[in-house]
Structure formats: C-alpha cells, structure tokens
Amino acid sequence: MDWIFLTELAINGALTGLLYSLFAIGLVLIYKASSVPNLAQGGLTMVGAYVVLALAHDAGLPLWLAIPLAAVIMFGLGFGIERVALRRLAGRPVIMILMLTLGLDIFLRGTTLAIWGGTSRSVELGVSYDPLILSDIFISRIHLVGAGVALALFVAFMVFFRTRTGIKLRAIADDYMASWSVGISVEHGVGLSWALASVVAVAAGVIWGEIQGVDQALSLLLLKGLTVAVLGGLDSILGAIVAGIILGVIENVGADFLDPLVGGGSRELIVASVLILTVMIRPHGLFGRHDIERV
Amino acid sequence: MQEKVEAAPILSMNSVEVLYDNVMLAIKGVSIQVPTGEMIALLGSNGAGKSTTLKAISGLLKAERGRISRGEIAFQGTDITEVLAQNRVAMGICHVIEGRRVFEHLTPDENLIAAAPRGMSRSVLNAEKEKIYDYFPRLAERRNSQAGYLSGGEQQMLAIGRALVTQPSLLMLDEPSLGLAPFLVAEIFGILQKINRKEGMSVLLVEQNALAALEIVSQGYLIENGRVVMHGTAAALKSNSDIQEFYLGGGEGTNFHNVKHYSRRKRWLS
Ligand SMILES: Nc1ncnc2c1ncn2[C@@H]1O[C@H](COP(=O)(O)OP(=O)(O)OP(=O)(O)O)[C@@H](O)[C@H]1O
Numbered sequence A: 001m002d003w004i005f006l007t008e009l010a011i012n013g014a015l016t017g018l019l020y021s022l023f024a025i026g027l028v029l030i031y032k033a034s035s036v037p038n039l040a041q042g043g044l045t046m047v048g049a050y051v052v053l054a055l056a057h058d059a060g061l062p063l064w065l066a067i068p069l070a071a072v073i074m075f076g077l078g079f080g081i082e083r084v085a086l087r088r089l090a091g092r093p094v095i096m097i098l099m100l101t102l103g104l105d106i107f108l109r110g111t112t113l114a115i116w117g118g119t120s121r122s123v124e125l126g127v128s129y130d131p132l133i134l135s136d137i138f139i140s141r142i143h144l145v146g147a148g149v150a151l152a153l154f155v156a157f158m159v160f161f162r163t164r165t166g167i168k169l170r171a172i173a174d175d176y177m178a179s180w181s182v183g184i185s186v187e188h189g190v191g192l193s194w195a196l197a198s199v200v201a202v203a204a205g206v207i208w209g210e211i212q213g214v215d216q217a218l219s220l221l222l223l224k225g226l227t228v229a230v231l232g233g234l235d236s237i238l239g240a241i242v243a244g245i246i247l248g249v250i251e252n253v254g255a256d257f258l259d260p261l262v263g264g265g266s267r268e269l270i271v272a273s274v275l276i277l278t279v280m281i282r283p284h285g286l287f288g289r290h291d292i293e294r295v
Numbered sequence B: 001m002q003e004k005v006e007a008a009p010i011l012s013m014n015s016v017e018v019l020y021d022n023v024m025l026a027i028k029g030v031s032i033q034v035p036t037g038e039m040i041a042l043l044g045s046n047g048a049g050k051s052t053t054l055k056a057i058s059g060l061l062k063a064e065r066g067r068i069s070r071g072e073i074a075f076q077g078t079d080i081t082e083v084l085a086q087n088r089v090a091m092g093i094c095h096v097i098e099g100r101r102v103f104e105h106l107t108p109d110e111n112l113i114a115a116a117p118r119g120m121s122r123s124v125l126n127a128e129k130e131k132i133y134d135y136f137p138r139l140a141e142r143r144n145s146q147a148g149y150l151s152g153g154e155q156q157m158l159a160i161g162r163a164l165v166t167q168p169s170l171l172m173l174d175e176p177s178l179g180l181a182p183f184l185v186a187e188i189f190g191i192l193q194k195i196n197r198k199e200g201m202s203v204l205l206v207e208q209n210a211l212a213a214l215e216i217v218s219q220g221y222l223i224e225n226g227r228v229v230m231h232g233t234a235a236a237l238k239s240n241s242d243i244q245e246f247y248l249g250g251g252e253g254t255n256f257h258n259v260k261h262y263s264r265r266k267r268w269l270s
C-alpha cells in the first residue's frame, strides 16, 4: 500500500469535495429559506460563469471587476426569478415548484446556447496550473483556491443565519402561513434566498468554469451538488461542507480501487450510491433538521 | 353594565362575505365590532366560520385562495379591505393562527426575533422580549431550546408572545385553548387579561371553549353556518338558555367535540 499516494488521493478528493460544497451551498440557501430544492442551481451556476465571461472577455473588463459585477447582476436575476415565476406558486405543493425549477434549468441552458453557443470557453483566472508540492504530495492550486472560497462562504453564511434577516429566512422555511401572520414578507425572503444562491452560483461558476471550461456541461454539476446537499441534510451549511469533503474523499479513493476492477466509470456509481443510500437510510442527512414529531 | 359611553370601535366589520376558490361561500354577511381596549369573544362550533372571519380581518385569506366578496372592514377608522396582510400587521393587527404554529426549528428567542417589525431597534426588541418573558416565565426558562419540542401550552404561549413582538393594538387569537389542560387555559387566559388591562390592547378571541372565554371577555358573538346568530354581553350570553344547553351544559372542561354533534342540529335562527 502506497500511503503517500493514498494521502494524495484523499487530500485532492477532499478539495474537490469542497468544490462540490461550494455548489451545494447555493442549494442549501434556497432550501433553508423556502423548503424547496432548487433544480435550477446548475443552470444558475452556468449562467454565472457566462456572465463573468461576457463582462471580462466580451466587454473587456478586468476579472477583479467582472466577477463582483456579475455577482450584482446575478443577485438581481435571483430576485427577478422569485418576482416573475415563484411568487405565483407560493403555498402550492412543492412538486409544482420543483417542476418549475427544472423548467428554469432547461430554459437557462437553452438561453446560453442561443446567445453564446456550445463551444467550451475558458475563464483564464490566472491561477497557475503547476501543482503545489507539499512533501511529495501534488495539490492543484485552483482546487485550493476554490476550497478557500467555499470555506469563506461557509463562515459568512453561518454568521448570516444568526442575524435578524437570516432568522426570518429560517422562519419562512418553517411555516409560510405563520410567517405571514407576523408580518414577515415571505415573498421578499424567498427572493433574497434566490438572490444569494445566485451570487454563490457566480463563485461556483468561476471556479468550476476554470477547471472544466465554461459550457452547458456546467449545469450537470447539479447531480453532485444535490448529492452533497442531501447527504449534508439539505438545510445545513455545515452539512454541505462536511458532506462535500466526505463525498470527495470517497469518490476519489473509491474510484482508484474500483476503476481497475470495473474498467472505469466508477465515480458516477459511487456518487449515485451515496445519494440513494442517504435517502434510504438517513433521509434528513448528516445535519438536516428532523421533522419534529410530537403529539 | 354596558351603559358607559361607547368608544369608537377599533375594528368594525360590515356584512362581510368570504369566498374560497371563488365558489365556496364560507361566511355570509358577518358584522362584528371590537370596541377599543375591550376583549370580545367569537364563539361557534366546527366549521361555523370563525377562523375565516379572523383571516378576513388579518388578510391571511389570500394565502388560502379566499377573498372578501362583499362588505368592508375598517380598522381605526381606515378601510383595510384591500390592504396587504403584512401591512395590516404594521398597522397593528396581529393574528395568532389556529394550531399554535410556532417556528419549530427555531428557538423561542429566535421565534420572537423573527417577528420583529422591520426597523425595530435592537434595544426596543430586547425590551419587548423581556416583557414577553415576564408575562410568560415558562418561556424564559426554555428560551434557547428548540421550539418544536416545547409542550403544547408553552407553544401556545410562544405563539402569543411572537404576536406581541409586532406590538399590535388588536390581538386576534384562534382557539388558543385547543387541546390544553384546564389549568393551562386558565393560566393563558389570565395572562391575556393582564395584557389587555396593562397595555389597553384590544382582543378578539375565537373559542369553542365558551365557558372559559366568557369568563374574560366583555361581549361575545355567536356564529353558526357563516352567520352571526347572537350577540350580547358575556353575562347575557352565559345566562342564555341555548348557550347554556349547547355550550356550557357539559360543565367544567366541556369537550366540544361531543357538543358539536348536537349544536350542528340546533337551529339558532329559528
Ligand atoms: N381554505 C379553504 N378552502 C375552502 N373552504 C374552506 C377553507 N377554509 C375553510 N373553508 C370552509 O369554510 C367554512 C368555515 O371554515 P372555518 O375554518 O372558518 O370554520 P371554523 O369556525 O374556524 O371551524 P373550526 O372550529 O373547525 O376551526 C367551512 O365549511 C370550511 O370547510
């Protein structure tokens, strides 16, 4: 057994996992404020990356300006989605809203295809591709940067959900009717959660766009992001971080063992198994809120 | 005993009709007045239209695809029929909805914070919280535990406390006694009475537990099949033979699930 190699697999797996967390935080934000799983988070992430590219490459702005500007634009888009589409569905069965977010995802993919075409473009963040070498272990720099962004957002949102506004968002997720009854603007709260998730989508879009190029395939990150969010408990930011690391490590180490046996492609199998097993064995995930049952 | 000069009512509801889904007529011309600073009871059996009446006043009808199809509601002299629910809370109407729906995954403290009106300063909010914990010492003890695990009585206290944070001048409660032991009902009603006296807050109390309600209110309305069928002082209602027979007959702690069966057949309008 090559321990150095195994450690390298685990560390890089954990870093990749934190990038899944980065994506999953967006899902958790919306779930935490409205109890709806957002199937359009992949689409938003892709749009976030395209908007950065449009500002940086097409309009010629420097990246340090393009990224915050894209965050502002996406913040507005998030609010707009609530105003135009979700508001009509407030209080309807979750399945309706779920279908709406699925439709939105397809719509966003089609829109980017129509505007920017399907060829993959690169972000050119300027992070060196040479790996960082720490006592014989090779670590990807862009993954390290992305993991840092994920952890920074984690801290920021942990604080946010303890502020008055954050508490109101959690109240909305608990009970729309009770929220209305004390004058909480449910519509505004849901809009805010979509706006914040759209900002997170810019961060995830830039990092993942840098790693795998910007094209419609970015929206497929939803599958791994959803797995992480479900494993973490859907409404837990801490859960998203821990579950991301767990999934990343299992995926990377597991694939190394399994790939020679099944002849490749075991990553998808591992992710799918984690998702299915979580739902079957522990539906509220590692840190998710339990549905309180008391008589 | 009602000969004193009637103050202008804080709430006046005039022949209000409510439709759900544009077809289901749930209340059929209800008129109710809440005099400023008084406690009023709205009594009636299951499905009579009590909750619908409160939702019409608080504006929560909209969330259930209901609407006021006729009549109007005035609060402190202003027509509020078209005002959004959240703006009615800001105006001073707060509705403690049926079934003590606290924010289960939040602590009691966070439940109170969540209800803070926009722009309420931290110091005012803290003072407001302490006042509520003074009224409900049981809540103070459990302020940092998860609200979903509080007892039924504590949850009802929290639901009332949460409404008080909005600083209402009209507090409406929908069956706060439901499923609670008589000593808890007495405790909660006692606190309501105290709040009413100390803060001059007007209260509209929906109850099936007529016995307990008539002890603390000055007047009551009886509603059946979406219509007001009786209105009088608490004393008059208590001595009314129909009310006695169908609402007070079972003595202390009457179980209204048994009584409802009879009251359904009773023709109040005959
Ligand atoms: N959301 C709704 N959609 C359609 N009909 C409704 C709705 N809510 C209530 N109703 C109907 O309106 C009528 C009055 O209901 P309401 O809830 O106001 O009665 P209630 O007096 O509060 O009864 P309870 O004591 O059981 O709470 C009932 O016939 C009920 O079926």
Ligand SMILES: [Mg+2]
Residues within 6 Å of the ligand: B050, B051, B052, B098, B174
């Ligand atoms: Mg009711």
